[in-house]
Amino acid sequence: MNFLDELITNPGITKALPVALMETLQMVGISGVFTLAIGLPLGVFMHASGPGGVRPMPATNRVVSIIVNITRSIPFAILMVALIPLSRFITGSSIGPIAACVPLTIGTVPFFARLVESALRDVDSGKIDAALVMGSTRMQIIRKVLVPEAMPGLAAALTTTLVTLVGYSAMAGITGGGGLGRLAYNYGFQRFDTAVMIVTIVIMVLLVQGIQWAGDAAVRRVDHRNAASARPGKVRRPEPDTAVGI
Known part of the structure; x- marks a missing residue:
């Protein structure tokens, strides 16, 4: 009961934790949207x-790949430290969750x-090749063949990126x-508050698990190959043997 009482009366949990959680969700959400776009x-x-x-554009592709x-x-x-001037230029501040979205986006x-x-x-x-034979343009191939066929992999890639963003947001x-990263550092590390550190870690784990669960569900939903294999097919009954033995 002493640990529960400490959680209830700890200002780092009752007051600072909700604000820190909203800031983390804000950083992950905004950076995730810009990263996808x-x-x-x-x-x-x-x-x-x-x-x-x-x-194929070999020279341009090589330059982009190097960057x-x-x-x-x-x-x-x-x-993040190197991009502080850029964050200040874009957002007008070098601290806070909005400013952190700039290096988070550029990093992911x-x-x-x-x-x-x-x-x-x-x-x-x-x-x-089949789309090319039918006379599809490059843009049609990208929009109607490449992206739709790669949707399961793209959903898994976005899930992995969001999980990475959660870790980056802590840094x-x-x-x-x-x-949550600042909460764990200010309260858990500098003030040696073990309760805040434990609660912060638990919330981070739950957040990552929630993103991974939602991502796996999205992958299963957009994977038409699994849907086709799981669809019950019509079973053909064997025809009765009409041959007459001698």
């Missing part, structure tokens, strides 16, 4: 302009774009972004 077209372009794509690889190679903690867009490119690469090339909180 930027990373999906970027990943489609990287696949379409790559070798064997519907519109993506450079951004992915920078640790997020360093990237290349990661998501690579996952999109990988999902599109797994689409059966025979379907693309952003330590450097002034707010959210």
